[in-house]
Amino acid sequence: MSNYFSIAISSMCPVTEELIDLRLKVHIMNAENFLKTKNEHFNLIARVDEMDADKISHETKEKIESIRRRGAYYSIRGGNNFVRYTHNLVKLNNGLRRIIAGLKINI
Secondary structure (H helix, E strand, O other): OHHHHHHHHHHHHOHHHHHHHHHHHHHHHHHHHHHHHHHHHHHHHHHHHHOOHHOHHHHHHHHHHHHHHHHHHHHOOOOHHHHHHHHHHHHHHHHHHHHHHHHHHHH
C-alpha cells in the first residue's frame, strides 16, 4: 500500500531537478529579454542625441531627459526584477519612438 502512494505522488509532481532546470531556463529567458530591451533603450537615446538640438523644443527636451533618467533607473533596478522593469523599459522605448518619429516629421 505504501508503494502505491509513493508512485502516485511521484507521478503527480515533477522531479525537483526538472523543476529547478525549468525555472532556470525561464530566468535566463527573462534576463536576455531585459538586456535586449535595455540595449534598445540606449540605442534610441543615442539616436535622439544625434539629432540637431536647435530644432527640438524645450518641452520635448524635458520629456527626453525625463525618459533618459527613468530609463537609467529601470536599467539599474532591472537586475532585481527582470519582467517588471522590462515592461517599464518597453513603455519608455515606445515613447522615445513616438518622439523620434515626430521630430523626423517636423524636421
